Amino acid sequence: MGANAVVGLRYDEKKQKYRAGTGPKGNAYWKSRVTRVWTGTAVTLARPHEISDAILPDVRRGDRFVIDGSNVMHWSRDEPELRDVLAVIEILRARGARVHVFFDASAGHRLVAGYRGGRDFARALGLRSGEVTVVDQGVVADVPILQRARATGATVVTQDRYRDHSGLTDGVAILSGRIEDGRVILHPHAPLGA
Template identity: 40%
Template sequence: MMMPAELLILLPALIGLGVLLLLRRRRQSARPDPVIHGPAIPRHAIVVDGSNVMHWGGAASAKVLALVLRALQAKGYAPIVIFDASAGYRLADRYLDASALSPLIGLPAAQVSVVDKGVIADSAILRFAAQHRLRIVSNDLYRDWRVQFPHLRRKGAVLRGRYDAGAVVWNARLKPVRA
């Protein structure tokens, strides 16, 4: 079958574009874990979907997220917060990295991560939680990710809650961790 001359001219460009997209996807999947900047995962760590939890009281609020983090710490957990790249715009109308977000929520920068623009935060959260066998705090149901991350089907894998009348309310009993 003969190709029209226009397609023959475009063919090398299309092949080149396909190769570039393939290399970009491979480079993104080979990135190191974007979350922990310190030497080790804290004992009794729990992953917090920061971009989700900051909306537990309605509008985006660092105060609400900080109160949820304090409630987790009061039960003995060491929260690790992961934000999507746009979180700063919702809180402060500008980009905020981990070192700028950490004082707003009262955690060390080593326990805060902001995924790169274009990276899906859900994927980073779920991959990190699965890799380190950690629970997640979020109201996201992660329905689109259950095949790739089967641990989400386990009862208690995702802790849900809300901020209501000045208090953090958990949808299930949050048990304290044992020392």
């Protein structure tokens, strides 16, 4: 399968001289121009039909979920896969849920060997830019994830138990999971801090 999403696009400008012609005395004359050399980073994402039906608890239209993207991208194997995050998003959105995805600043480096911001991830995941947050370098995404979940009443999708942040976990609901043989498996935990 070829790449089907571009998560980074940039250009470098080069100034170059070129022979523009010959003058009346047979002398060459030169001009200069600026050219742009574009470089893109392409990734391959699984589409929903490549991910079989999920096993998950009842999800109703309008339910809110905060997805720990840096955690979920490791659900099917040790190497990070953006398609794992995409599969979870597609399953939840197909049931009418609202999602917001958080990534650590290092997530782009682990996926495509370069920093990627929220807009890059949003494009790759088919979300609006306001539905994805990449935290600043040096900031662990756990705190913003828990703060958003508490502020919006959202359920967090992760395998993390946030033991280092017990002061922020009271009442936060967790859906833990994995991807096994192409199937998203989600199961609820008792609310954190309970």
